Amino acid sequence: MESFDVVDLIRAKRDGGTLSTPQIDWLIDAYTRGLVADEQMSAMTMAIFLNGMGREEIRDLTAAMIASGERLDFSHLATPTADKHSTGGVGDKITLPLAPLVASFGVAVPQLSGRGLGHTGGTLDKLESIPGWRASLTNAEFHRQLESVGAVICAAGSGLAPADGRLYALRDITGTVESIPLIASSIMSKKIAEGTAALVLDVKFGSGAFLREEARARELAETMVRLGQDAGVATRALLTDMNTPLGRTIGNANEVRESVEVLAGGGPADIVELTVALAREMLDLAGRPDADPGAALRDGRAMDTWRAMIAAQGGDPDAALPAPSETHTVTAERDGVLLEQRALPFGIAAWRLGAGRARKEDAVVHSAGIDLHAKPGDTVRRGDPLFTLAAEDPARFDRALEALEGAYRIGDDGDRSAAPGPLIRDRVG
Amino acid sequence: MESFDVVDLIRAKRDGGTLSTPQIDWLIDAYTRGLVADEQMSAMTMAIFLNGMGREEIRDLTAAMIASGERLDFSHLATPTADKHSTGGVGDKITLPLAPLVASFGVAVPQLSGRGLGHTGGTLDKLESIPGWRASLTNAEFHRQLESVGAVICAAGSGLAPADGRLYALRDITGTVESIPLIASSIMSKKIAEGTAALVLDVKFGSGAFLREEARARELAETMVRLGQDAGVATRALLTDMNTPLGRTIGNANEVRESVEVLAGGGPADIVELTVALAREMLDLAGRPDADPGAALRDGRAMDTWRAMIAAQGGDPDAALPAPSETHTVTAERDGVLLEQRALPFGIAAWRLGAGRARKEDAVVHSAGIDLHAKPGDTVRRGDPLFTLAAEDPARFDRALEALEGAYRIGDDGDRSAAPGPLIRDRVG
Numbered sequence: 063m064e065s066f067d068v069v070d071l072i073r074a075k076r077d078g079g080t081l082s083t084p085q086i087d088w089l090i091d092a093y094t095r096g097l098v099a100d101e102q103m104s105a106m107t108m109a110i111f112l113n114g115m116g117r118e119e120i121r122d123l124t125a126a127m128i129a130s131g132e133r134l135d136f137s138h139l140a141t142p143t144a145d146k147h148s149t150g151g152v153g154d155k156i157t158l159p160l161a162p163l164v165a166s167f168g169v170a171v172p173q174l175s176g177r178g179l180g181h182t183g184g185t186l187d188k189l190e191s192i193p194g195w196r197a198s199l200t201n202a203e204f205h206r207q208l209e210s211v212g213a214v215i216c217a218a219g220s221g222l223a224p225a226d227g228r229l230y231a232l233r234d235i236t237g238t239v240e241s242i243p244l245i246a247s248s249i250m251s252k253k254i255a256e257g258t259a260a261l262v263l264d265v266k267f268g269s270g271a272f273l274r275e276e277a278r279a280r281e282l283a284e285t286m287v288r289l290g291q292d293a294g295v296a297t298r299a300l301l302t303d304m305n306t307p308l309g310r311t312i313g314n315a316n317e318v319r320e321s322v323e324v325l326a327g328g329g330p331a332d333i334v335e336l337t338v339a340l341a342r343e344m345l346d347l348a349g350r351p352d353a354d355p356g357a358a359l360r361d362g363r364a365m366d367t368w369r370a371m372i373a374a375q376g377g378d379p380d381a382a383l384p385a386p387s388e389t390h391t392v393t394a395e396r397d398g399v400l401l402e403q404r405a406l407p408f409g410i411a412a413w414r415l416g417a418g419r420a421r422k423e424d425a426v427v428h429s430a431g432i433d434l435h436a437k438p439g440d441t442v443r444r445g446d447p448l449f450t451l452a453a454e455d456p457a458r459f460d461r462a463l464e465a466l467e468g469a470y471r472i473g474d475d476g477d478r479s480a481a482p483g484p485l486i487r488d489r490v491g
Numbered sequence: 492m493e494s495f496d497v498v499d500l501i502r503a504k505r506d507g508g509t510l511s512t513p514q515i516d517w518l519i520d521a522y523t524r525g526l527v528a529d530e531q532m533s534a535m536t537m538a539i540f541l542n543g544m545g546r547e548e549i550r551d552l553t554a555a556m557i558a559s560g561e562r563l564d565f566s567h568l569a570t571p572t573a574d575k576h577s578t579g580g581v582g583d584k585i586t587l588p589l590a591p592l593v594a595s596f597g598v599a600v601p602q603l604s605g606r607g608l609g610h611t612g613g614t615l616d617k618l619e620s621i622p623g624w625r626a627s628l629t630n631a632e633f634h635r636q637l638e639s640v641g642a643v644i645c646a647a648g649s650g651l652a653p654a655d656g657r658l659y660a661l662r663d664i665t666g667t668v669e670s671i672p673l674i675a676s677s678i679m680s681k682k683i684a685e686g687t688a689a690l691v692l693d694v695k696f697g698s699g700a701f702l703r704e705e706a707r708a709r710e711l712a713e714t715m716v717r718l719g720q721d722a723g724v725a726t727r728a729l730l731t732d733m734n735t736p737l738g739r740t741i742g743n744a745n746e747v748r749e750s751v752e753v754l755a756g757g758g759p760a761d762i763v764e765l766t767v768a769l770a771r772e773m774l775d776l777a778g779r780p781d782a783d784p785g786a787a788l789r790d791g792r793a794m795d796t797w798r799a800m801i802a803a804q805g806g807d808p809d810a811a812l813p814a815p816s817e818t819h820t821v822t823a824e825r826d827g828v829l830l831e832q833r834a835l836p837f838g839i840a841a842w843r844l845g846a847g848r849a850r851k852e853d854a855v856v857h858s859a860g861i862d863l864h865a866k867p868g869d870t871v872r873r874g875d876p877l878f879t880l881a882a883e884d885p886a887r888f889d890r891a892l893e894a895l896e897g898a899y900r901i902g903d904d905g906d907r908s909a910a911p912g913p914l915i916r917d918r919v920g
Contacts, residue, residue: 069664069665069666070666072537072665072666073666076537076540076541076666076667099664100529100530101529101530101532101533101661101664101665102533102664102665103530104530104531104533104534104537104665105533105534105536105537105665105666105667107534108501108505108533108534108537108538108541109537109541109666111505112505112537112538112541112542113541232530235498235528235530235531236498236501236530236531236533236534237498237499237501237502237505237534237538238505238534
């Protein structure tokens with residue numbers, strides 16, 4: 063591999079220049095091997111944040127991060143594979159019903175997931191509410207379950223794109239997270255290294271997403287779809303609204319409960335809509351364009367796969383989920399229509415109740431969170447329950463309620479001037 | 492002291508915001524105490540590099556760096572004090588004749604100096620050519636010499652603006668050196684902490700300076716003059732041309748030899764001109780506007796102070812200076828006029844001969860360097876010596892000559908169309 067002076071590369075990016083393929087290959091390899099220091103990489107990421115990266119640089123960065131570790135391969139499977147990634151939201155439990163739903167059609171779903179940090183929850187945290195369920199699998203267990211059940215949701219090993227792992231931790235402490243080239247290459251390097259043949263992205267915008275503006279989310283979606291396609295992965299993205307919490311639960315155990323309702327053919331309309339839409343895209347990319355995911359939710363096929371998937375990882379699908387010892391219900395102060403329910407403050411409130419973690423080392427409280435009794439557009443009467451906070455420690459209610467000040471609004475029916483747009487705003491790819 | 496989240500501060504500067512006085516105070520204090528990591532500070536410096544800093548932010552940054560260490564105080568001296576700082580050039584030995592010259596008028600010159608790195612030489616390296624001379628003084632020795640001789644050139648202790656020392660080392664490896672807010676606060680924090688009442692800056696522009704453009708050098712000069720005045724130090728700057736090497740020597744021992752010629756009333760016209768001009772500014776700011784520094788060079792007063800200054804630090808002013816064991820002289824290939832002699836390649840060539848160091852740990856070769864036999868504007872005949880390279884190891888000549896390809900040009904007298912501007916381009920403050 064050709065060798066470079068890292069200070070020259072930083073200066074080039076600092077001055078608005080373009081890094082070549084050998085330069086990016088060397089940079090990421092040298093960073094992985096400790097020849098480029100964290101302080102040099104953080105100056106580089108700030109220069110990338112402020113000066114951007116061209117399409118080829120982003121592709122090269124993604125490829126270099128994939129090359130920093132191992133790459134999974136499912137080409138030996140008899141079935142096609144499809145994977146999904148969400149950029150993260152409030153109440154986003156879609157992976158839970160989605161993976162078994164898609165697998166129930168004979169499409170393998172090798173879903174490597176993460177834990178939550180800050181106000182967005184993590185899929186593994188939610189599933190760990192289920193007594194006995196294990197997030198960590200050996201390679202052999204993972205492949206066996208993928209062949210027998212078809213769906214696996216488990217922790218990603220540290221061997222996939224390790225350069226991305228280090229770079230992400232660095233970006234987190236140096237204020238360089240919200241950069242489209244850096245986000246896109248981070249997500250796609252892991253997803254491509256995971257070896258799926260088809261990938262559907264749920265790219266969110268709005269108050270509960272980390273990109274507020276729809277235009278920026280669209281740019282991210284387009285960048286990631288191109289990266290997937292350039293790497294030979296059939297990739298599509300849905301652009302979805304994250305201004306309002308998804309479904310009626312925010313937390314961990316309560317989100318599992320809601321997911322099981324969806325798998326039983328019920329559940330909130332928005333969760334069903336997004337689950338079915340994402341399933342349809344995954345099935346289409348996997349060569350099953352005629353599959354009817356809505357039917358598989360109604361007739362119990364998806365539930366059967368869910369039960370097998372949970373049981374294969376040591377979980378008891380029939381076990382009672384942790385229930386909170388303390389609850390606090392907020393009621394409507396007047397008659398009217400719930401006009402607004404903002405995702406970010408509800409996410410922060412659930413986090414403060416114990417559903418999320420502030421530092422990687424923290425544990426989450428599985429029973430903590432928020433149940434929403436009304437959704438925007440619903441008519442309420444004075445005294446009707448609006449939402450219930452749940453925690454193990456009642457001292458947490460005050461700071462959660464503080465976060466919720468101004469987070470929802472009840473008005474007259476005539477005030478519903480600005481109707482919210484559709485949940486699924488667009489499809490990219 | 493109020494406390495902040497460093498990631499919030501990085502994001503604020505990243506997004507083009509302004510940091511407040513308490514924020515900058517906290518940042519530098521926390522960095523000095525290890526609460527802000529190097530990788531966070533390097534992201535911050537890149538954000539400052541790209542988004543700039545306002546006048547008040549630069550003043551706050553300078554004050555915070557001064558506050559990170561001790562501050563000298565010469566207010567007990569019976570004599571006024573004056574100091575000089577050059578932003579660095581090729582063949583810039585001005586401090587050597589200047590400090591004793593100013594001191595010979597009863598103005599104390601406490602000149603804390605550095606070592607060279609890269610193609611610009613360091614004052615301490617040059618003086619260490621003199622057998623016995625010591626750069627390190629105790630505090631007591633320093634003050635005693637300042638009272639008895641009036642001039643001290645010695646190494647700065649690590650107690651002055653230690654935050655600047657760490658930050659400078661970080662900028663050096665992260666490509667954030669050439670930033671006016673960062674350069675200005677770095678230089679001025681050290682100079683203000685040194686406790687001088689008057690300060691004259693020699694801000695250089697051109698191929699041999701680290702700022703190429705005159706406009707940028709002027710901006711730096713204006714920024715530094717304002718910082719000095721805001722801190723109660725009478726400050727002025729000369730803007731000087733560094734496209735051509737200063738004087739006829741580049742190296743260490745040969746630069747001392749040339750300085751002694753100037754102190755003896757001779758020496759190259761450009762060195763005399765700049766030395767006298769800087770001395771006049773220092774003497775003026777120190778309350779001696781009528782002093783005639785040219786006369787003190789001619790009548791031996793400056794030389795007497797030089798001899799006392801060198802002897803006070805253990806040096807023998809009469810000792811023979813190290814002479815090179817190998818030399819190589821380049822001659823004119825044609826008759827004509829020397830039209831150009833570019834500072835940067837000559838600086839790099841002297842560095843490659845051993846006069847400079849690539850890493851802080853390296854030693855310099857005191858006898859190595861370049862003697863210039865002709866200066867731009869001089870008429871030469873084919874075969875006349877143009878310059879002589881000196882080294883201990885003749886293997887070094889090849890790479891030095893490589894650096895010098897295209898570095899000088901002999902033409903016809905009529906080609907002297909673009910006459911170089913004056914050495915001293917302007918005065919700021």
